[in-house]
Amino acid sequence: MKKTARELQKEQTKALLLKTAYNVFSEKGIMNTRVSDIAQAAGVSHGTIFVHFRSQEAMIEEVVAVYGQKIALRTHTLAQSCGHLSELLRAHLHGIMEFEPFYTRLVIENRLLPTGAKDSIIAIQSAISFHFSQAVQRELKSSQSDGIPSYLLFNMWMGLVHYYLANGDLFAPEGHVIRRYGGTLIQSFMKLLTAKEEK
Structure with missing residues (x-):
């Protein structure tokens, strides 16, 4: 059944809000962002947000779900063709790098986020x-x-990556932790795995 112009407009507005929230969350932080910040950035009224999301928490959960799925799919796609562990680690970092500012916010604010997120x-x-x-x-x-x-x-690898991302202001003030340190993280982790063999 063909969608009405109103239904299409509603879908487009929601897509705009999701994308805008993603951008604002990436820049300001998820828990630091107010609904009015997103409304202003999207060029809509404050009330428009609540036409599409029952609460601020629901909006956060949906944004994280939508972009989390994109990150997961991209990472999975890149990882499928990897044979060597170092290639897999590189694919993992590449998948994160495409969404690095947002992913970093997820790492830093994880404990504060709603359960669905x-x-x-x-x-x-x-x-x-x-x-x-x-x-x-x-x-x-x-x-x-x-x-x-x-x-x-795996936990060691994730801890290493997340430590660098969470402290990005120290490691890469310009904002590109993975671009700057990705190769070093991979080499260091692989060296840890083989260190005993080299003795």
Whole structure:
């Protein structure tokens, strides 16, 4: 059934609000952003926001769900063709880099976000954890790191990446942590995995 002009306009307005919220969240922070900030940036009235979202919390959850899915899909797509663990780590960073300001806000504000948003963040991590576990099992069967469970190695990798992102004002004041340190993070992590073998 063909959509009416009103239905199409409503969909376009909601898409505009989602994109605008994503941009404002990326710049100002999710919990620091007021509904009026998004309305002003989108060029709509304050009340228009609540035509599309029942509450500010619902809006946050939907923005994180929509863009979290984009990050997860991009990461999964890039990771599918990786054979070596270092290639997978590079693909992971590349998938994040496309959304770095927003992803960084998710890392920093994770504990403050509504439950639905936290679930979306878990889905983003799941998109790479499966590929990571497979790569570790393929590559490190005979290494000294074999005794470390793959989930712990994954947590170490995520902790390293998130530490750099959360402290981006120190590591990359210009705002591009992954572009500046991605190669170093990969090399350092891979070196940690093989350090015992080199002794």
